[in-house]
Amino acid sequence: MARKTGSHSEITGPLVLNAAQTLFARHGYAAVSMRQIAAEVGVQAGALYNYTRDKQSLLFDLMKTHLDDLFAAWTAVDKGQTPTERLEAFTRFHIAFHLDRPDAVFIAYMELRNLEPQNFEVIEVLRKTYETELENILRDGKDSGEFTLPDTKLATLAVIAMLTGVTTWYRDDGRLSRDRVERIYWNMVRKAVGA
Amino acid sequence: MARKTGSHSEITGPLVLNAAQTLFARHGYAAVSMRQIAAEVGVQAGALYNYTRDKQSLLFDLMKTHLDDLFAAWTAVDKGQTPTERLEAFTRFHIAFHLDRPDAVFIAYMELRNLEPQNFEVIEVLRKTYETELENILRDGKDSGEFTLPDTKLATLAVIAMLTGVTTWYRDDGRLSRDRVERIYWNMVRKAVGA
């Protein structure tokens, strides 16, 4: 992928973020060097600084973009329905969205501690905003009597942990299709909340 | 914690592992230097090499000890009972054991990719051995008709992810006691498996 001198600003920027995402997910933020990222893109290390202020900004931009996309995609899916219908939609959406972006998901969950404090604050707010979407569904369902929950907040955390866990083992060439996985998890989630 | 020259082999070894555990959990393996660990112990960096072959061995030893302890503790708790009773015992045990060792748990789940291949193999076997304990309980319960499960393997993964997730948010000075958390999670697990 060696590249000669030339002008490529329109494409190199995204390539840098893509390379950083792949490498951060595989080896971890702290273990990846700017030189590795540059080699993946096909430029010298110094050239990266035309596209990012520093290494920390690469991490922050990747996480922010991921969470912005997550929230936007969910709000596009979430239509006014019953709590049970919305919970099924959330379950399927969460699994499908995360399986489509394994690298971004891995980074979002594993690299929080490598964010500088002010960046962490921003990301935490976005993460909690998404979490609150599920919490509201569960609360609505509990209030309407559709769900039986011992604790709305803990159910929120339990369901998200359960669903996100799919990304750690799912393989496209594995035993089960995505749709089958979604169905099985919905079965367990539905029963767990007493729907 | 500065220390003068002297002989402390009986105590310094565990101190090194403790310091490594604390720092790896807080900042991540790759982000922690041998100098930081040495400073935490109160010795110079070179002195660490009297207690560990290298940095990788520190990580491996911590993970191996944790998983050995986990399996030993579980087998001590697991007495012959019905699948439902065993599942409740597992749920409570898993939460309690993990909440007692937040640093070791964090490392065990976050630093797998920083293990060298041969070390990773050893740890993976131990992790799967523990996972199989839960899978066997669920299979027994399904076979006996006590549980209603869409998929035993996925239920195993879902329950472990759900329970392990507790370590990411639980605080001893929070809203709920450990016992209350254990009860709430058991309620959700029990319903999810149709017991």
Added chain:
DNA sequence: GTCTATACTAAGATAGAC
């Protein structure tokens, strides 16, 4: 067993030529 000192390697980031 620990110290000081250091060999060796590599990191993030910048300067100036092209």
Added chain:
DNA sequence: GTCTATCTTAGTATAGAC
């Protein structure tokens, strides 16, 4: 916009004195 070259800092690990 990218290159080469380099500054500065810091990493793992080892050697030899005490």
